[in-house]
Amino acid sequence: MAHQLPLWSPLCISLCFFAWLQGFFSVVHGDTNLSYPSLTPIDRDLYHSSGDLMEEIKALVLRHKDKLTLDTIKAQNKGYSAEIAVVTYSRRRQEADDKPRFRILLSFGQHGRELITSEVALRILSILCIEKFLPNLDQASLDQTLDNLVIKVVPMENLNGRRLVEAGDLCERRNGRGVDLNRNWSVDWGKKEKDYDPYEENPGTAPFSEPEAQIMRKIAVSFDPHIWVNIHSGMEALFMPYDHKNTTPDGVPSQKMKSLLEELNHLHCQKRCMIGSGGGSVGYLAHGTATDFMFDIVKVPMAFTFEIYGDGAASSKDCFKMFNPTDFGTFNRVLNEWSAAFFTIFKLGPNLLGENYSKPPLDKWVSIDEYLDGYLVERSSRYGKKMEVLELGLQEIRTYFRLFLLSSVLLLFMFCSRISKSKFSRPIVSAIAL
Ligand SMILES: [Zn+2]
Numbered sequence: 001m002a003h004q005l006p007l008w009s010p011l012c013i014s015l016c017f018f019a020w021l022q023g024f025f026s027v028v029h030g031d032t033n034l035s036y037p038s039l040t041p042i043d044r045d046l047y048h049s050s051g052d053l054m055e056e057i058k059a060l061v062l063r064h065k066d067k068l069t070l071d072t073i074k075a076q077n078k079g080y081s082a083e084i085a086v087v088t089y090s091r092r093r094q095e096a097d098d099k100p101r102f103r104i105l106l107s108f109g110q111h112g113r114e115l116i117t118s119e120v121a122l123r124i125l126s127i128l129c130i131e132k133f134l135p136n137l138d139q140a141s142l143d144q145t146l147d148n149l150v151i152k153v154v155p156m157e158n159l160n161g162r163r164l165v166e167a168g169d170l171c172e173r174r175n176g177r178g179v180d181l182n183r184n185w186s187v188d189w190g191k192k193e194k195d196y197d198p199y200e201e202n203p204g205t206a207p208f209s210e211p212e213a214q215i216m217r218k219i220a221v222s223f224d225p226h227i228w229v230n231i232h233s234g235m236e237a238l239f240m241p242y243d244h245k246n247t248t249p250d251g252v253p254s255q256k257m258k259s260l261l262e263e264l265n266h267l268h269c270q271k272r273c274m275i276g277s278g279g280g281s282v283g284y285l286a287h288g289t290a291t292d293f294m295f296d297i298v299k300v301p302m303a304f305t306f307e308i309y310g311d312g313a314a315s316s317k318d319c320f321k322m323f324n325p326t327d328f329g330t331f332n333r334v335l336n337e338w339s340a341a342f343f344t345i346f347k348l349g350p351n352l353l354g355e356n357y358s359k360p361p362l363d364k365w366v367s368i369d370e371y372l373d374g375y376l377v378e379r380s381s382r383y384g385k386k387m388e389v390l391e392l393g394l395q396e397i398r399t400y401f402r403l404f405l406l407s408s409v410l411l412l413f414m415f416c417s418r419i420s421k422s423k424f425s426r427p428i429v430s431a432i433a434l
Helices: 004-028 050-063 115-128 139-147 159-166 211-223 252-268 290-296 319-323 328-353 364-382 394-433
Strands: 068-077 080-089 102-108 149-154 227-232 235-240 274-277 302-309
Touching: 050 068, 050 080, 050 115, 050 159, 068 211, 080 115, 080 159, 080 211, 102 115, 102 211, 102 328, 115 149, 115 159, 115 227, 115 302, 115 319, 115 328, 139 149, 139 328, 149 211, 149 328, 211 290, 227 290, 227 328, 235 252, 252 274, 252 302, 252 328, 290 302, 302 328
Parallel strands: 102 149, 102 227, 227 302, 235 274
Antiparallel strands: 068 080, 080 149, 235 302
């Protein structure tokens, strides 16, 4: 027996050392099963597929034609195309629409992996059609509130990205060609922080390079909402501008936003939700986001980003669990609490802004951009899909258009200054002659 000891002990020591080393690194990474992490799959008993979710929404619209309409908007850029479905809720559609109503725009599923957000969209639409109910909600007073509202709901902003998630890429947040749709907007676009993650936060080749962002901008500019909410998951938070800096805007509108968020936190988040500017609260600055564009350029007086659920204890590789509830109880709690939060917004939002609230006008460049977009889209539909003018890229066309405007103004200025010079010189000449 004694002679076996020198043979076995070095092997045993090395094995023990490697086992210890593996354990040590597992602890460092906060992951107890590094080589074979058990990833949570999408629970099909809880979650709809993207196809089923859209079918449910279409059926709902067909059952409630008096309240709901559905539009599908398509766009493409350099061989990549996308489409976005928008549901518009408006009671009294049959009556003359002369009285201006309060407009609310909600977008869900901007990031592919955040499936729970689109389930909330479906729940809100079902409650609006009185097919589902919220506890403690007085239907008569709700009807009165809803009479004065037009609500647009985008249930799945990033359908292409969502399809990648459903095909097994559970951590995908970007669109169908790898661009983060919440970094593709023009306010402070493309700026990269020290902790910039090129995989997660790819802003695209230019502001609005992505068809999804183009479509969303078109919806926002034409609808001109009083309230915008971009609904995400990954944590529990109620954010207001700004995302690209760690401050909130000054003045009364900012205070109104904050007071609405505090009320929501108190009523529906049991004060767990983080409140403040996205950039100041989330731990990183985000550049080129939708909410900063809505606030700064579309002049939406109340622009928010909500984070409705997060499992901070989940492994960073276990994306489905990190961003979505995985048990029936939590799934239902999130749907109930957050759909109730939106009905609180429907009620309190118009009161906070005042009945006769009128929005400041849009940024003038947005109007020109939209005119051009409309022109291009119109032409593409008249001449069929393969219209080369779209392939040129909207950014380049806009730049040429602005240069053309600038040079016209300069020419006009030079022309006017020549006329005024000759007007002033004439009397002096005639005075001398007389
Ligand atoms: Zn997100």
